Amino acid sequence: MNIEYKLQVFEGPLDLLLHLIEKNKVDIYDIPIVIITEQYLDYVGQMQERNMDVMSEFLVMAATLIQIKSKMLLPREEKEEEEEDPREELVRRLLEYKMYKYAALELKDMELDASRNFYKKPTIPQQVTAYKEEIDPAELVDGMTLAMLNDIFKSIMRRQVDKIDPIRSKFGTIEKEEISIEDRMVQVREELRGLRGINFRTLLETQPTRMNIIITFMSILELMKVGAIAIRQEETFGEIMIDSLDELETGDEAAATEEDITGEKIV
Numbered sequence: 228m229n230i231e232y233k234l235q236v237f238e239g240p241l242d243l244l245l246h247l248i249e250k251n252k253v254d255i256y257d258i259p260i261v262i263i264t265e266q267y268l269d270y271v272g273q274m275q276e277r278n279m280d281v282m283s284e285f286l287v288m289a290a291t292l293i294q295i296k297s298k299m300l301l302p303r304e305e306k307e308e309e310e311e312d313p314r315e316e317l318v319r320r321l322l323e324y325k326m327y328k329y330a331a332l333e334l335k336d337m338e339l340d341a342s343r344n345f346y347k348k349p350t351i352p353q354q355v356t357a358y359k360e361e362i363d364p365a366e367l368v369d370g371m372t373l374a375m376l377n378d379i380f381k382s383i384m385r386r387q388v389d390k391i392d393p394i395r396s397k398f399g400t401i402e403k404e405e406i407s408i409e410d411r412m413v414q415v416r417e418e419l420r421g422l423r424g425i426n427f428r429t430l431l432e433t434q435p436t437r438m439n440i441i442i443t444f445m446s447i448l449e450l451m452k453v454g455a456i457a458i459r460q461e462e463t464f465g466e467i468m469i470d471s472l473d474e475l476e477t478g479d480e481a482a483a484t485e486e487d488i489t490g491e492k493i494v
Contacts (some may be wrong), residue, residue, distance in 0.1 A: 240288030241324040243270060248321070255321060258314055260299055264292040291317070376427070376458075379467065380444050383431040387440065406439070411446040416455060419471035427458065427467040 237243040247266050248255055271285050298313040406414070419425055427447070434440045447469065450456040457470050 240285050241321060242328070243267065243285070244288070244317075245321060245325055245328075255325075256318060258318065260292065260296050260314060264289075264296050267292055376444075376467070379428055380431065380440075383428070383440055384437060386432070387437050406442060408442055408446050408449065411442050412450055412455075415443070415446050415450060416471065416473060419456065419469065420473065422471070424459070424468040424470045427469055430469065 237246065244263065244267065247263050247270075248258065251259070251262065251266075253259055253263075268289055271289055274282070274285065295313045295317065415430075418430075430447075431440050431443060434443055447456065451458065455472055457472055459468050459470060460466070461468070
């Protein structure tokens with residue numbers, strides 16, 4: 228009665244060698260080449276694989292092991308300088324294969340874990356989709372761009388640097404407490420009240436310090452955002468003017484109030 232057995236399938240000769248090293252519990256840097264070669268040849272002899280491409284890979288490794296074994300068995304002369312270990316190249320290939328094998332196993336585990344995850348489709352609340360800005364920024368700038376405002380801002384900042392005295396500036400300065408953006412917004416609205424517009428460049432140039440220029444510039448952007456002011460440019464490359472929308476709203480409210488009292492609309 229013949230006993231049938233099935234050999235473990237390996238992905239290649241390096242996989243088989245790595246299995247034999249782990250099975251014998253030997254140091255991969257000090258492989259007992261005689262024992263490993265005998266076990267390797269025994270396995271190759273029991274293989275029933277008929278694919279010549281696969282078999283050729285195992286046979287090439289078998290020949291390599293026999294060559295390494297023969298080099299290690301040959302006696303060495305005492306005067307001969309120390310040669311490289313014939314197992315060094317094999318150890319390097321085994322370490323490289325082991326690293327990629329374990330990396331592949333980690334990626335396989337990650338893929339398995341990812342297949343168990345379920346993701347909810349993105350949904351946007353109705354309140355967010357229905358939201359509309361009360362003021363259209365495009366109407367406030369009236370064809371102007373932030374890049375144009377930024378160019379003027381940078382030119383004013385360069386002039387402030389040019390005004391610095393290279394000698395006196397090293398003596399120290401008396402610093403004044405800077406104003407907040409909220410307070411500066413109130414001041415700008417007061418400055419615009421009763422005027423038919425104010426020059427944007429002039430408003431920045433009249434500021435005493437660089438910090439005041441920055442705060443004023445940011446205050447103007449905030450006022451534009453809330454719809455308290457609007458900017459205009461009479462001609463191409465002309466000066467940018469800032470108009471207050473507070474008085475327009477006040478005038479509309481006064482007209483509406485008088486119309487309610489008299490019952491007639493004043494034209």
